Amino acid sequence: MADYPITASSVTYTEISSPQTVVIGENVTEGRCIYLDSVTDTYFLADATDSTKGDPKYITLSAGVTGEWVMAISDGTYTAGTTLVQGDPIFLSKTAGAGAMAPDTDLVATNFVTQIGFAVSTTEIAIDFNNTGIEVA
Secondary structure, eight states: OOOOOOOGGGOEEEEOSOOEEEEBSSOBOTTOEEEEETTTTEEEEOOTTSTTTTOOOEEESSOBOTTOEEEEESSSEEEOSSOOOTTOEEEEOOSTTOOOEEOGGGOOTTOEEEEEEEESSSSEEEEEEEEEEEEOO
């Protein structure tokens, strides 16, 4: 299976403790996982190909270009803009620089396992970031 296709205009939060605004270091769209680059102190699109990039902190709720502030969430439940299987765990994708999500079966050798959350319905994800640090053998 491939990355979950995200319809950016359908990404909305449904239950959240407090949305944040963060500065991005590259162009992003809604529904993407982002990680903090400690050198630039800005957020970039995450992926499972690298241990640093494989540690997302937020999911974007708004789009933006390099240097702009975007709305993002780190917990709660949100409408993912894609079709999910209720109960399935959601993982960070191996697609380099995409900030995408995928099922665990999409990960291959040398990818790092980071769980994003669980599908609580066919449209919503409950965020539960878990960067395991485990590299797929």
